[in-house]
Amino acid sequence: MTQDMTRAPSQVCTYRRHEFLARADERKDYVLRIEEGWAAQYRLLPDGRRQIITLFLPGDYCEPQWLLQGRATLPIVALTRVRARMLPHSRIQARAPHEEDSMIRVLDAMLALLRNREKWIFNLGRMTATERLCNLLCELHSRLAARNRVVQDRCAMPLTQYDFADIVGISPVHVNRVLQTLRGEGLVDLKGRWMQVRDLVALKRLGEVPLDPEPRVPRAA
Amino acid sequence: MTQDMTRAPSQVCTYRRHEFLARADERKDYVLRIEEGWAAQYRLLPDGRRQIITLFLPGDYCEPQWLLQGRATLPIVALTRVRARMLPHSRIQARAPHEEDSMIRVLDAMLALLRNREKWIFNLGRMTATERLCNLLCELHSRLAARNRVVQDRCAMPLTQYDFADIVGISPVHVNRVLQTLRGEGLVDLKGRWMQVRDLVALKRLGEVPLDPEPRVPRAA
DNA sequence: CGTTTGTTTGAAATAACTCAACGGGAGTGG
DNA sequence: CCACTCCCGTTGAGTTATTTCAAACAAACG
Numbered sequence: 001m002t003q004d005m006t007r008a009p010s011q012v013c014t015y016r017r018h019e020f021l022a023r024a025d026e027r028k029d030y031v032l033r034i035e036e037g038w039a040a041q042y043r044l045l046p047d048g049r050r051q052i053i054t055l056f057l058p059g060d061y062c063e064p065q066w067l068l069q070g071r072a073t074l075p076i077v078a079l080t081r082v083r084a085r086m087l088p089h090s091r092i093q094a095r096a097p098h099e100e101d102s103m104i105r106v107l108d109a110m111l112a113l114l115r116n117r118e119k120w121i122f123n124l125g126r127m128t129a130t131e132r133l134c135n136l137l138c139e140l141h142s143r144l145a146a147r148n149r150v151v152q153d154r155c156a157m158p159l160t161q162y163d164f165a166d167i168v169g170i171s172p173v174h175v176n177r178v179l180q181t182l183r184g185e186g187l188v189d190l191k192g193r194w195m196q197v198r199d200l201v202a203l204k205r206l207g208e209v210p211l212d213p214e215p216r217v218p219r220a221a
Numbered sequence: 222m223t224q225d226m227t228r229a230p231s232q233v234c235t236y237r238r239h240e241f242l243a244r245a246d247e248r249k250d251y252v253l254r255i256e257e258g259w260a261a262q263y264r265l266l267p268d269g270r271r272q273i274i275t276l277f278l279p280g281d282y283c284e285p286q287w288l289l290q291g292r293a294t295l296p297i298v299a300l301t302r303v304r305a306r307m308l309p310h311s312r313i314q315a316r317a318p319h320e321e322d323s324m325i326r327v328l329d330a331m332l333a334l335l336r337n338r339e340k341w342i343f344n345l346g347r348m349t350a351t352e353r354l355c356n357l358l359c360e361l362h363s364r365l366a367a368r369n370r371v372v373q374d375r376c377a378m379p380l381t382q383y384d385f386a387d388i389v390g391i392s393p394v395h396v397n398r399v400l401q402t403l404r405g406e407g408l409v410d411l412k413g414r415w416m417q418v419r420d421l422v423a424l425k426r427l428g429e430v431p432l433d434p435e436p437r438v439p440r441a442a
Numbered sequence: 443c444g445t446t447t448g449t450t451t452g453a454a455a456t457a458a459c460t461c462a463a464c465g466g467g468a469g470t471g472g
Numbered sequence: 473c474c475a476c477t478c479c480c481g482t483t484g485a486g487t488t489a490t491t492t493c494a495a496a497c498a499a500a501c502g
Contacts, residue, residue, distance in 0.1 A: 043343045051346040053339050069332055074339060110335070111290055117338035118274050118295060122264045124345035125272040125390030129490070160448060169346030171491055176450065192499085350458070381480065392459055397482065412481095413467090 011086050015039075015078040021062060022072035029070065030088045031106060032062035037082030038158050041074050042166065052167045054113065055140075059147045064110035067092060067103075080158045124169050132168040133178050134207025137188055141197055157195035232307050236260075236299040242283060243293035250291065251309045252327060253283035258303030259379050262295050263387065273388045275334065276361075280368045285331035288313060288324075301379045345390050353389040354399050355428025358409055362418055378416035 012035070015021055021032060021039050034056050041054040041063075053074060056062045063072060067089055087101050095102035123132050144155045161179070165172040182188050187203050189196040197203060233256070236242055242253060242260050255277050262275040262284075274295060277283045284293060288310055308322050316323035344353050365376045382400070386393040403409050408424050410417040418424060 043339065045347065049347045051343045053342050065332060065335060068328060073336060107289060110331075111286060114286060114331070114335055114338070115294060117335070117342060118264065121274050121338060121341050121345060122272045124342060125387075126266065126270045162448075166346075172448090173450090173492080174490055177490095180450085383480080393480095394460080394482090395458055398458095401482085 013084055013086055015082040015084070017078055017080055019078050019082075020075060021078060021082065021084070022074075022076040024073065024075050026072045027070060028063070028066040028072050030086045031064060031066050031092060032084040032086060033101065034058050034060050034062055035083045035085055037084075038079040039076055039082055040079050040163070040167075041076045043074055050166045051169060052163065054116070055167065057140075057143055057147070058149065061106055061109040064106045064113065067106055068110075079163065129168065129170045129174055130178050130181070131207055132170070133164065133175065134182070134187075134203050136164070136168055136207070137195070137197070138200075138204050138207045141195075141200065141203075153197045153200070155195055155197075156193060157190060158193055234305055234307055236303040236305070238299055238301055240299050240303075241296060242299060242303065242305070243295075243297040245294065245296050247293045248291060249284070249287040249293050251307045252285060252287050252313060253305040253307060254322065255279050255281050255283055256304045256306055258305075259300040260297055260303055261300050261384070262297045264295055271387045272390060273384065275337070276388065278361075278364055278368070279370065282327055282330040285327045285334065288327055289331075300384065350389065350391045350395055351399050351402070352428055353391070354385065354396065355403070355408075355424050357385070357389055357428070358416070358418070359421075359425050359428045362416075362421065362424075374418045374421070376416055376418075377414060378411060379414055 013032075015037075022028065022041075036058055038058075039056040039062065040052045041056070042050055042052045044050040056076070062076065062084065066072060070089075092101055092103055092106055097104050123135055127135065140157070141150065141155065144150050149155055159167075161175045162172045164175045164179075168175070170178075179188075179190055182203075183190070185202075187197075187199045187206075189198060234253075236258075243249065243262075257279055259279075260277040260283065261273045262277070263271055263273045265271040277297070283297065283305065287293060291310075313322055313324055313327055318325050344356055348356065361378070362371065362376065365371050370376055380388075382396045383393045385396045385400075389396070391399075400409075400411055403424075404411070406423075408418075408420045408427075410419060
């Protein structure tokens with residue numbers, strides 16, 4: 001359970017699938033930078049309903065807020081085997097402004113999280129199942145591409161259809177049906193932990209949300 | 222349009238209903254503290270779908286992020302007449318740590334926003350219309366209560382049913398039906414810009430989300 | 443090589459939506 | 473102060489997106 005102790009000497013730590021990177025309310029005097037693997041932050045109801053709030057991919061800081069609040073709020077679980085680097089708060093604060101893992105960089109990651117949540121509130125509140133899924137696939141594609149993890153039109157996709165369901169807030173069965181339609185239309189092909197994006201433009205058109213074109217008065221008939 | 226100029230001499234500024242406190246991508250070298258009135262941050266689609274992302278109530282800092290990013294990302298509109306105090310970044314940075322409007326306080330407000338968004342992602346993704354509405358009403362009640370704006374079991378409620386719809390991500394008609402049920406069951410009574418909470422405990426039971434009781438392995442059949 | 447975990451399918455049930463219309467009330471202008 | 477809007481709340485009926493349940497199949501795993 002307290003694996004942190006054995007890990008203390010080294011700065012790198014690894015987690016097996018389903019292992020927790022954080023538990024609710026746990027104290028945290030460091031921030032993780034994911035080097036390899038995927039992790040998810042989620043919330044669940046006693047009756048079993050689960051909603052994934054954040055997805056952490058390689059290169060992401062895993063919970064920049066820990067720097068400010070000193071503790072985790074929601075559990076974070078490894079979706080695959082994960083390798084991460086542990087960055088003690090003290091070390092982050094010591095870094096010069098434009099160095100890697102500096103305060104600025106971490107706070108910036110926090111702002112990115114905030115904006116990503118705005119996006120997902122919008123998605124969950126106002127988009128259809130298909131739109132949400134396309135949106136998610138686009139987001140993943142571009143985040144992976146930014147880290148050079150897309151070769152040709154293919155990238156790793158460790159999420160199960162249950163995971164998709166818990167991210168976009170629909171049922172697993174429905175995820176399956178939507179994915180089949182997308183595949184049928186030649187947009188994306190998900191199989192065997194891999195994703196092949198056949199028509200990124202079309203996928204974006206279905207999923208991408210245009211930021212308010214002209215700020216008009218809301219609900220102007 | 223550039224009303225800020227006329228407002229510059231005084232630190233207090235006011236907005237009429239439907240006036241913008243911020244527009245997308247506008248530069249901001251200050252943070253607002255709402256003194257009176259309500260405002261909403263939202264995002265919309267060309268086809269008219271709107272989703273309210275954040276609600277600002279009296280006492281709230283209106284966009285603590287502006288302090289870090291120097292600009293607004295989403296439009297913010299006044300839902301009622303609003304009076305706010307303009308806090309230039311420089312002044313916030315100059316304040317001692319535990320003074321009012323200090324850096325710490327503002328960053329703390331930012332963390333609160335982040336957590337509130339987690340909550341709403343969960344709500345929108347996994348709760349039913351009734352649960353979402355109860356949850357919203359509870360949240361508003363407690364935020365207003367914290368500012369001493371609830372007398373007996375009554376508080377102001379400037380939101381229209383269209384606003385509710387755009388917050389909880391359902392249709393206005395359905396909002397109406399759910400509210401009627403709640404009224405029928407003697408939980409809340411919304412009328413004429415006022416809310417009367419008749420049975421807070423029951424309302425909470427329907428709406429409040431228990432933070433994961435026991436962090437268990439997700440989807441453990 | 444058996445067992446578990448994930449995907450696919452069908453059919454029936456339901457939550458929520460759309461459209462359309464009506465009524466009240468609050469403000470506005472004459 | 474009255475009449476006229478327009479905004480907002482309310483209702484009904486029919487439609488659609490999504491869910492649930494259940495079962496079969498495929499693939500990954502140890």
